[in-house]
Amino acid sequence: MTHQISAQRLTIDRVEEILARGEKLALSEYAVARIEKCRKYLDDKMASATEPIYGITTGFGSLCNISIDATQLSDLQKNLVMSHACSVGEPMPKEIIKLMMLLKIQSLSYGNSGVQLVTVQRLVDFFNNDIIPYVCQQGSLGASGDLAPLANMSLPLLGLGEVYYKGERRPAGEVLAEMGWEPITLQSKEGLALLNGTQFMSSFGVWSIIQARRLSRLADKIGSLSLDAYDGRIEPFCAPVNIVRHHKGQIKTAENVREILEGSELIKVKKQHVQDPYSFRCMPQVHGAVKDTLAYVSAVLEDEINAPTDNPTVFPDLDMIVSAGNFHGEPIALPMDFLSVAMSELANISERRVYCLIGGKRNLPSFLVAKPGLNSGFMIPQYAAASIVNQSKGLCWPTSCDSIPSSQGQEDHVSMGSNSATKLARIVANTERVLAIELLNAAQALEFRRPLHTSPMLEEWVAKYRQEVPFVDNDMVMYPLIEKSVEFIRNNP
Numbered sequence: 001m002t003h004q005i006s007a008q009r010l011t012i013d014r015v016e017e018i019l020a021r022g023e024k025l026a027l028s029e030y031a032v033a034r035i036e037k038c039r040k041y042l043d044d045k046m047a048s049a050t051e052p053i054y055g056i057t058t059g060f061g062s063l064c065n066i067s068i069d070a071t072q073l074s075d076l077q078k079n080l081v082m083s084h085a086c087s088v089g090e091p092m093p094k095e096i097i098k099l100m101m102l103l104k105i106q107s108l109s110y111g112n113s114g115v116q117l118v119t120v121q122r123l124v125d126f127f128n129n130d131i132i133p134y135v136c137q138q139g140s141l142g143a144s145g146d147l148a149p150l151a152n153m154s155l156p157l158l159g160l161g162e163v164y165y166k167g168e169r170r171p172a173g174e175v176l177a178e179m180g181w182e183p184i185t186l187q188s189k190e191g192l193a194l195l196n197g198t199q200f201m202s203s204f205g206v207w208s209i210i211q212a213r214r215l216s217r218l219a220d221k222i223g224s225l226s227l228d229a230y231d232g233r234i235e236p237f238c239a240p241v242n243i244v245r246h247h248k249g250q251i252k253t254a255e256n257v258r259e260i261l262e263g264s265e266l267i268k269v270k271k272q273h274v275q276d277p278y279s280f281r282c283m284p285q286v287h288g289a290v291k292d293t294l295a296y297v298s299a300v301l302e303d304e305i306n307a308p309t310d311n312p313t314v315f316p317d318l319d320m321i322v323s324a325g326n327f328h329g330e331p332i333a334l335p336m337d338f339l340s341v342a343m344s345e346l347a348n349i350s351e352r353r354v355y356c357l358i359g360g361k362r363n364l365p366s367f368l369v370a371k372p373g374l375n376s377g378f379m380i381p382q383y384a385a386a387s388i389v390n391q392s393k394g395l396c397w398p399t400s401c402d403s404i405p406s407s408q409g410q411e412d413h414v415s416m417g418s419n420s421a422t423k424l425a426r427i428v429a430n431t432e433r434v435l436a437i438e439l440l441n442a443a444q445a446l447e448f449r450r451p452l453h454t455s456p457m458l459e460e461w462v463a464k465y466r467q468e469v470p471f472v473d474n475d476m477v478m479y480p481l482i483e484k485s486v487e488f489i490r491n492n493p
Contacts, residue, residue, distance in 0.1 A: 004028045005109045005124075009306050012298055016210045019099060024128045027109065027120065034111025035120055041316035042114040042189060077191030078158060084151035084195055085161065089138035092149070094164055096425075097135050100153060100203035101127050103305050104194070112308040112315065113193040119184050122157050131175060134162040135200075141406060142329035142417030145309065146200030149418070154194040159183030189314075196310035196327045204421035205301050205336050208428045209294065212343055214493050215431055216290055219346050220253055222439045222489075223283050224260040225462070226353045227267075227276075228454045229445035231362045234258070234267050236281045249291030254284040264455040273362070279352035286349050293342035297335040304332050329417030330400065336420040337398035343427045344392040347434040351385040357441045358382055368444045368472075375475045378441055381482060385437045392430045395423045436485035440469065447471050464492060 003018050006028035017023070027035075092100075101123055107113070108120050126133070133156045139148030155161030156172035160183075163172045176183060226232075234257075235241075242254040261267050275281060312323040358378050360366035369377030399419040405412040443462050446454060453459055468484045 002026050005031050005105055007031075009302070010106055012206055012209055012302055012305075015099065015102065015206055015305075018102065019095060025102065025105065025124045027117075027124060031109040031111075031120075032117060035109065035115065035117050038111040038114050038314050038316050039116055039187075042314060042321075043187075045321065046188060073188040074186055077186035077188065080191035080195065081151050081154050081158060081186070082160065084147045085155050087136040087139040087149040087152045089136045092135045092137055094132050096203050096207050097132050097153070098127060098130075099207055100135070100149075100199045101133075103199040103202050103206070104150070104153070104197065106305060107197055107199065107308050107310070108193060110308045112313050113310050114189040114314045115193045116184075116187055116190060119157065119186070119190055119194070122181070122184055125179075125181070126156070126163075129179070130165070131156070131179075132164040133172070134164065134169060137422050138418075140200055140418035141404070141411070141414035142198075142201055142333055142420070143325075143327060143414035144407075144411055145196035145198055145311075145327035145329075146418055147195050149200040150195045150197060154191070157184045157194075158186070189312075192312075193310045198304060198309045198327065198329050198332060198417070201329050201332055201336070201417045201421040202301060202305050204418075204425050205297075205332055206305065208336075208339065208343075208421070208424045209298050209301060211428045211432070212290075212294055212339065213298075215343070215346065215428065215435060216287065216294060217256075218435055218489055218493055219287055219290075219350065220256040220283070221260055221458075221461070222350070222435055222442060223280075223287065223353065224257050225446065225454065225458050226357060226438060226442040227257070227280050227283075228261060228264055228458070229266075229442050229449060230276070230280060230353070230356060230364070231266070231269065231271065231273075231449075232276045232280045233271055233273075234261065236276070237284060242284050245285075247285075247288055247292060249295070250284045250288030252291060253288040257283065260457055261455045262457070264458070265452045266449055266454050269452065277352070277356055279349050279356060283349070286345060290342045290346050293339055297339045300332055300335045329415035329420075333400035333415040333417030333420045334398075336417065336424045337396075337400050340392075340398075340420070340424045340427050341396050343424070343431045344389070344396050347385075347389050347392055347427075347431040350431075350434045350438045351382070351389045354382050354385050354438050354441050357445045364445055364448055368441060368448070369475075370473065377472070377475065378444060381437045381440060381478060384482070385434045388430045388434050392427045395427050399423065432489065433482070433486055436489050437482060439465070439489060440481060440485045443469070444472060461492070464488075 002024045105123050133153045135149050135152040140146040156163050159173040159176050161172050165175050237254040237257045242251050309326050311327050312321050358367045366372040367377030367379045369375040399416040402416050403413045468488050
């Protein structure tokens, strides 16, 4: 299956499909025409221009007042890519690098960047042949775009840097030769078009949203199982009490829980208690707030990935080349910090439900084993969840609050959105682990409610889970069970 890069809006759902199905990319006739029209306009403009044009006939950043001879414009762009390739630290996950390439292709396809068609097509070829540039996670300030990581992504176009190909990390020049491809000779503006932009930030942001949506759905499902196993009350999830507060996420969460627990024997048992702890009773409010946050951040990120974000921006139809600031990451840095807080809270309330389940209350044994004392049971999985939650809370400090001037003061306010993006991805992964630990505990607690059953939907899901993760009678090595639980919710949402 092939995805056409065109004027049609690229949604996050569509991005997920492209990656999950391993779809190929192709430039539409519309995209090809726009790219070629813009490049021709830029070439014609340079032939007649009498004034310097930033980044095209001048240096970069604080070197913007230094004009470059026409014979050196290609070298200027190559030097830009080489000198800016300074991403460091932990390597990016390959699937996120591939997503970054997709988003860069999308951004360049609008015909506002002045790149050659051959340059965009080579990125498409890389994507389609699973030739993944080697890029690390640190080095971007999130303004002037994601310069360092995008430079590392772009090096292989020139036959430089490294790529992952067929399971190996190799010099890019070798792989290009193997494919029979000549390195790209960059023309004016092209290096800047490749390096400016928010595709590093956006790729982590979009990836995190895809995972967060899945985890939000799972949190309702796992939380419902915990509620039933804890002998919880269904009344806080009734429609009237949630509708009266108006919040869409709250209303949806309550509806989800009612549907998930439909037909449960346990939820109908007469309760001896009047109220449940907040971690159960307030699931609509907390899970719902996460849903509302996700909806807002998704809308912002979708706007971002459907825009050219390099600089200067070229408008052939208006006869304009504008040096401005569309590379600045603030519009997505703030929402990604917001989503970090939301996902940390989803893990936080999940851990609190785990703590309730192992507390020896409501006729559940201490630490969810029949012989506590001799057995520690599920004592330490809760420790692990608490440790993970603590780390996520520490990561919630908004990096978008900070700015460190660069480029001799020319770039005097930056977004730090790249760090907002990478820490969001870490928090999302942490939340997945905490929810997996909650499932481990909830499924264990359910067995102490037999012969009564939870809902048919949850019984079927737990039966599938039990094929991977056993009931624990006596102490056993627990970390493989946690790993299997993580793998289960990843593959069985």
